[in-house]
Amino acid sequence: MISRRTSGIVLSVSDHGESDKLVTFLSPDIGRATGIAKGAKRSKQRFVNKLEPFSLLRLMYRAGRNGGLLFLSEAELANAFFLLRQRYDCFVVAMFACELVLRFTREQDPDPAIFFLLLWTLQALESGRDPLRVAALFHLRLLGAAGYQPRLDSCGLCTEAVRPGRSYTLHPGSGLLVCDRCRHDVPESAPSLSVQTLKFLRKAQSIDLHHLDRLRLPSRTADETLLILYRYTRHLLQHDINSWRQLRGLRGAGACR
Ligand SMILES: [Zn+2]
Incomplete structure (x- = not known):
């Protein structure tokens, strides 16, 4: 069987039997894929300290039967993103990003936009950007890419353009923006979005990924965005987001500076 090369960001790793590991990663050319690293628990050279969540690897693999499990034969570390394992707030946001990528992608269905968004997120965290702002921008862009x-x-109901003096919210069941006049069938607890917040978010949706760093998202905007997108995403997935509890803890601690 032919060996191929790709690069991939590790999303999750688990033990498999006595000596193997299963590695799920996101690659720009093959999408989300899971590979078996034979002997990875014993190998001192081929895989040691490389198969860790968030690591960017250069991989050599052979395709599995019927597009299933890949066989990983070599892994070379391109970036370990060490800081993300040392700082709790960065770790939580990186976990949150990986969990959402796992849920919004399909097995071996490549989407380079999602790969480069995840890479941007890990690089932004590693370079010291505020973790909650990075989380908000990542989540917003992921929904767009997906x-x-x-x-x-x-x-989304009366179709009137957003204008000053009104307040808005996002309907968690439909993802429609709803103005205060049409808000009657939106749950009371849905947080409001100011016109200023919406302006930032529209910019964040459309700006080139390379320039996303330039957006100075106010702390309150990041916080409102995270909450409102969490509710919408939970509805889309029909599933809770496991890492939300830790992320909510960061919000509660006022980590969004
Ligand atoms: Zn309306």
Whole structure:
């Protein structure tokens, strides 16, 4: 069987039997894939300290039967993102990002936009950007890349363009932006979004990924965004986000500076 090369960001790792590991990673050319690293628990050279969550690896693999499990034969570390394992707030956001990528991607269905967004996220955290702001930008852009971009320029019910003096919220069941006049069938607890917040978010949706760093998202905007996207995403997935509890803890601790 032919050996191929790719690069991949490790999303999760688990033990498999006595000596092997199963590694799920995201690659720009093969998408999300799971490979078996034979003997990885014993090998001192091929895999040691490389198969860790968030690591960016250069991989050599052979395809499995029927597009299933890959066989990993070599891994070379391109970036270990060590800081993400040392700082709790960065670790939590990186876990949150990996969990959402796992849930919003399909096995071996490549989407380079999601790969480069995840890479941007890990690099932004590693370079000391505020973790909660990075989390908010990542989540917003991931929804766009996965085809669930909320439209934030007009009320989804009365269609009136967003304008000063009104307040808005996102309907958690439909992802529609709803103005205060149309808000009657939105749950009371849905947080409000100011016109200023919406302006930032529209910019964050459309700006080139290379320039996303330049956006100075106010702390309150990041916080509102995380909460509102969490509710929408939980509805989309019909599943809770496991790492949300830790992320919520960071919000509670006022880590969004
Ligand atoms: Zn309306």
